[in-house]
Amino acid sequence: xxxxxxxxxxxxxxxxxxxxxxxxxxxxxxxxxxxxxxxxxxxxxxxxxxxxxxxxxxxxxxxxxxxxxxxxxxxxxxxxxxxxxxxxxxxxxxxxxxxxxxxxxxxxxxxxxxxxxxxxxxxxxxxxxxxxxxxxxxxxxxxxxxxxxxxxxxxxxxxxxxxxxxxxxxxxxxxxxxxxxxxxxxxxxxxxxxxxxxxxxxxxxxxxxxxxxxxxxxxxxxxxxxxxxxxxxxxxxxxxxxxxxxxxxxxxxxxxxxxxxxxxxxxxxxxxxxxxxxxxxxxxxxxxxxxxxxxxxxxxxxxxxxxxxxxxxxxxxxxxxxxxxxxxxxxxxxxxxxxxxxxxxxxxxxxxxxxxxxxxxxxxxxxxxxxxxxxxxxxxxxxxxxxxxxxxxxxxxxxxxxxxxxxxxxxxxxxxxxxxxxxxxxxxxxxxxxxxxxxxxxxxxxxxxxxxxxxxxxxxxxxxxxxx
Amino acid sequence: xxxxxxxxxxxxxxxxxxxxxxxxxxxxxxxxxxxxxxxxxxxxxxxxxxxxxxxxxxxxxxxxxxxxxxxxxxxxxxxxxxxxxxxxxxxxxxxxxxxxxxxxxxxxxxxxxxxxxxxxxxxxxxxxxxxxxxxxxxxxxxxxxxxxxxxxxxxxxxxxxxxxxxxxxxxxxxxxxxxxxxxxxxxxxxxxxxxxxxxxxxxxxxxxxxxxxxxxxxxxxxxxxxxxxxxxxxxxxxxxxxxxxxxxxxxxxxxxxxxxxxxxxxxxxxxxxxxxxxxxxxxxxxxxxxxxxxxxxxxxxxxxxxxxxxxxxxxxxxxxxxxxxxxxxxxxxxxxxxxxxxxxxxxxxxx
Numbered sequence: 001x002x003x004x005x006x007x008x009x010x011x012x013x014x015x016x017x018x019x020x021x022x023x024x025x026x027x028x029x030x031x032x033x034x035x036x037x038x039x040x041x042x043x044x045x046x047x048x049x050x051x052x053x054x055x056x057x058x059x060x061x062x063x064x065x066x067x068x069x070x071x072x073x074x075x076x077x078x079x080x081x082x083x084x085x086x087x088x089x090x091x092x093x094x095x096x097x098x099x100x101x102x103x104x105x106x107x108x109x110x111x112x113x114x115x116x117x118x119x120x121x122x123x124x125x126x127x128x129x130x131x132x133x134x135x136x137x138x139x140x141x142x143x144x145x146x147x148x149x150x151x152x153x154x155x156x157x158x159x160x161x162x163x164x165x166x167x168x169x170x171x172x173x174x175x176x177x178x179x180x181x182x183x184x185x186x187x188x189x190x191x192x193x194x195x196x197x198x199x200x201x202x203x204x205x206x207x208x209x210x211x212x213x214x215x216x217x218x219x220x221x222x223x224x225x226x227x228x229x230x231x232x233x234x235x236x237x238x239x240x241x242x243x244x245x246x247x248x249x250x251x252x253x254x255x256x257x258x259x260x261x262x263x264x265x266x267x268x269x270x271x272x273x274x275x276x277x278x279x280x281x282x283x284x285x286x287x288x289x290x291x292x293x294x295x296x297x298x299x300x301x302x303x304x305x306x307x308x309x310x311x312x313x314x315x316x317x318x319x320x321x322x323x324x325x326x327x328x329x330x331x332x333x334x335x336x337x338x339x340x341x342x343x344x345x346x347x348x349x350x351x352x353x354x355x356x357x358x359x360x361x362x363x364x365x366x367x368x369x370x371x372x373x374x375x376x377x378x379x380x381x382x383x384x385x386x387x388x389x390x391x392x393x394x395x396x397x398x399x400x401x402x403x404x405x406x407x408x409x410x411x412x413x414x415x416x417x418x419x420x421x422x423x424x425x426x427x428x429x430x431x432x433x434x435x436x437x438x439x440x441x442x443x444x445x446x447x448x449x450x451x452x453x454x455x456x457x458x459x460x461x462x463x464x465x466x467x468x
Numbered sequence: 469x470x471x472x473x474x475x476x477x478x479x480x481x482x483x484x485x486x487x488x489x490x491x492x493x494x495x496x497x498x499x500x501x502x503x504x505x506x507x508x509x510x511x512x513x514x515x516x517x518x519x520x521x522x523x524x525x526x527x528x529x530x531x532x533x534x535x536x537x538x539x540x541x542x543x544x545x546x547x548x549x550x551x552x553x554x555x556x557x558x559x560x561x562x563x564x565x566x567x568x569x570x571x572x573x574x575x576x577x578x579x580x581x582x583x584x585x586x587x588x589x590x591x592x593x594x595x596x597x598x599x600x601x602x603x604x605x606x607x608x609x610x611x612x613x614x615x616x617x618x619x620x621x622x623x624x625x626x627x628x629x630x631x632x633x634x635x636x637x638x639x640x641x642x643x644x645x646x647x648x649x650x651x652x653x654x655x656x657x658x659x660x661x662x663x664x665x666x667x668x669x670x671x672x673x674x675x676x677x678x679x680x681x682x683x684x685x686x687x688x689x690x691x692x693x694x695x696x697x698x699x700x701x702x703x704x705x706x707x708x709x710x711x712x713x714x715x716x717x718x719x720x721x722x723x724x725x726x727x728x729x730x731x732x733x734x735x736x737x738x739x740x741x742x743x744x745x746x747x748x749x750x751x752x753x754x755x756x757x758x759x760x761x762x763x764x765x766x767x768x769x770x771x772x773x774x775x776x777x778x779x780x781x782x783x784x785x786x787x788x789x790x791x792x793x794x795x796x797x798x799x800x801x802x803x804x805x806x807x808x809x810x811x812x813x814x815x816x817x818x819x
């Protein structure tokens with residue numbers, strides 16, 4: 001086979017890849033639109049006359065923290081103000097080397113608490129348990145460093161309530177986040193986990209730990225990520241949730257049935273994608289046990305987080321995410337094409353494997369080969385440019401459709417000029433940003449093969465949105 | 469495949485790219501249109517709220533009444549929404565005043581018309597309105613909606629039935645609850661809050677006695693959520709008819725009658741730990757001195773929750789003084805039992 005023939009095959013593969021990718025994305029689009037159409041008008045009605053029934057399960061909020069001295073006190077203050085009938089906050093200090101514990105001790109008057117600590121999940125040693133003298137619903141578990149997954153497992157051990165909610169120490173929640181995320185547990189007893197839409201706090205004003213004014217970031221990089229998040233959460237997660245094939249509940253905010261988490265073995269400490277790996281393992285083990293459970297998603301914005309504002313931090317984040325994705329899929333590979341798991345094994349898992357996990361490699365290899373073919377004269381420059389235009393047009397179409405759904409059902413960004421900025425960001429996303437992310441993701445895949453050890457994913461944060 | 473610009477496949481690819489670009493342009497326009505439409509909707513709603521909120525607020529002012537003109541048809545939905553918002557906040561005379569205003573505004577007629585709408589949302593709005601109006605004349609129109617295929621609509625009907633006639637409506641709604649698997653128990657718990665507690669507890673007791681299967685559990689949970697007290701004979705009858713661990717757990721949670729002590733003691737040795745845990749908790753409410761040893765044994769149970777409930781129970785027993793509890797903690801040889809009692813004693817210290 002000549003190089004020219006090989007390039008023809010590559011082109012066909014590329015076309016098939018993009019047709020498959022766009023087909024699934026368009027289907028997810030449709031599913032998400034149907035779900036929003038069903039969910040949101042009803043939700044507004046449900047809120048008429050909605051008050052505690054007395055049957056809401058109490059929730060243990062788990063806040064794993066590692067060197068969070070700067071933000072932990074404000075985060076805990078805001079968590080303690082959530083609107084929910086009964087909950088406790090458990091901060092797990094994972095051997096912080098800074099003043100995280102001292103800040104908590106001073107702000108909440110922590111005193112030693114003789115807890116009969118229950119070890120359901122093995123973790124690094126717990127060195128001390130403290131409780132607030134002012135707020136009995138606040139405890140701090142101090143333990144040797146073991147990573148985020150290990151800290152969450154210690155939190156599950158200490159949790160007193162049937163539902164646990166994992167929250168990143170730097171996340172900003174809505175006051176009604178818990179109410180929204182617990183509702184699926186009340187409506188359907190089979191629900192074992194629920195995630196919600198994560199939005200970006202860059203450009204928002206945060207007062208007293210809650211988003212007081214929604215806005216868009218000034219800088220292009222986080223602005224593009226706003227569009228990216230809207231697409232990922234509204235299409236991806238909501239669409240997959242519609243067919244009960246959600247493969248990830250974000251680590252930034254997720255509510256879980258505690259006993260189910262313990263039953264499947266808790267969070268795995270050997271992966272950086274502990275949030276996704278847990279969900280995949282839940283699907284796998286619960287199906288093996290012949291149980292029909294639901295892992296669901298609410299489109300309401302429940303959590304605001306800060307996006308990286310510089311390329312270096314963004315690269316680290318995406319490399320890490322790609323590693324987490326790959327490790328999670330590999331650890332649960334028996335799900336692939338398992339007909340017992342329905343849409344999980346037959347649709348979602350293969351999609352994530354081919355398009356999300358291996359996709360970046362295909363794309364990078366494809367771009368390089370096509371560029372080489374242009375150099376060797378096996379492909380015209382016109383055809384190459386046309387190919388890039390096709391890829392960009394498809395990506396742009398999907399991004400703009402996400403903006404349409406977001407505008408139709410949420411309409412959060414209402415300032416003059418916001419729409420134009422979002423549309424421009426959608427263009428920028430597909431003209432360079434996406435290709436850069438693809439490159440980093442491919443690198444993340446390579447890093448998995450190198451089997452590098454991992455720790456807490458640190459992110460440089462400006463917290464420019466935070467007033468208090 | 470695409471060696472030259474004249475290749476047919478190249479033309480096709482260009483066509484696809486152009487089609488996507490055109491579709492993107494169209495969707496972009498749709499976003500702008502949707503945004504403008506949303507803004508118009510928000511402005512219209514804000515304008516109508518500005519108009520109707522003061523008028524409805526004036527209706528519940530003792531200095532009223534007001535002359536209320538029938539609104540144009542396109543204002544009714546917003547008016548109903550504002551009116552329902554007020555209703556959720558009010559009861560007694562204020563609610564009566566709002567209902568009088570509703571009559572003057574022609575709201576009942578509009579709400580009844582909404583029941584025939586094809587839109588589930590509109591049907592639900594109609595039912596919510598009729599529920600707040602609480603007029604028995606509407607009961608016949610509301611009852612059929614209990615069978616509505618939409619859970620949301622049927623639950624709105626259930627709430628309306630209970631609001632219109634709690635005494636007759638609640639048994640009917642609870643009977644439907646046994647048949648409607650799409651009615652979450654928590655939603656029933658919400659609508660029970662509209663009913664006087666004594667009535668709700670009595671109807672729940674009667675319904676539980678006749679219920680079958682999983683419905684019994686739901687009704688017991690609702691009784692607990694409302695804080696209903698259930699006497700021993702009623703609980704004993706339920707235990708006899710439904711001898712499952714789940715029902716036993718719920719019965720033990722409700723039990724506050726010393727006549728049930730023998731069954732509680734027996735349950736303390738049950739194979740299922742949730743039963744043992746609730747038996748320990750019940751002993752904390754109705755136990756006697758001789759139960760201290762039983763609770764002490766449960767403090768050493770292999771299940772953490774049983775140990776916690778046993779420790780809670782020991783602390784709750786009125787005859788267990790702080791000194792006696794401290795002595796007990798000192799003499800416990802089982803480390804797990806000791807740790808649990810120490811934890812619960814720390815919890816018992818006023819914060």
